Amino acid sequence: MSAPVPDVVTVRAPAKTNLQLSVGGLRADGFHDLITVYQSVSLYDELVATRAPGGGVRVTVEGAHAAGVPTDGRNLAVRAARVLAEQAGVEPEVHLHVTKGIPVAGGMAGGSADAAAALVACDALWDTGMDRDALLDVAATLGSDVPFALLGGVAVGTGRGEQLTPALVSGTLHWVFVLDEGGLATPTVYAEVDRLRADVPGLVPTVSEPLMAALRSGDPRGVADTLTNDMQAAALSLRPRLRRTLDAGLEGGALAALVSGSGPTCAFLARDAEHALDVAVALTASGIASVVPAHGPVPGARVVSSSQSRPEVR
């Protein structure tokens, strides 16, 4: 007898930061070729998917970072559920409830985490039988960072970021993240990257071997010396006050300070968990709000519980 299909599935999906984010040329499809090294970190969105016969796909959102998240067809979790239903040949009927722990439009792939969480939850709810690779393919149609939100860990992303190669790493990196008020729209930051380097001839980025070596040896100082983000100058140009945040973290003893992805969240690397708390305290003491310690890598989107909401009807 096969296991009963659940009525309620809860999934937790992590945020990401980029240890390397090298932006290549603008492609004909409007995306940029990337070489990036993703790491999933311990800030999470939680998504509860509940069977909703006849109800279509509906989403509700709560949490400190819920403001500004659309709850219509633009919501990435809604789009994910609809695309998966179409692929699996099932009716798109589910209620998704998202509790945001990841900043919105913050450069930490919060929307992508919700899409990945919806894929994992609806896959279990609808018993689609799709394998991991098929889910990764669906994820790539939803956004460049969605496949990584499924995979988690540390991975090299190529193409527009959606083609992943898991990377071998040792140990855990301890971070402090500073959230900024108000997000930055990813396309706006990419457009600023293009504007700032309009005179620079075509760049073909490569994976940073010093970074990969530091990750393999688990040496936070080596990682600190090799972190790069080609989007940082653009994020600082659009949000100049981030410079003060980055400086405050360095003055507070962080090994490195950089903008996370397309920003405006700033990431500070620490030696270990205790040092991360020291850096967090120093940042707070310097008058900076929304200071959040986290660590990585952590696993990608995973089912944390599933249950039958009502007795089976016979």
Ligand code: C5P
């Ligand atoms: O893939 P995603 O939906 O996250 O991308 C949002 C926007 O960010 C794209 O429409 C594009 O403007 C920009 N982008 C880009 N190059 C990438 C990824 C995203 O220019 N590699």
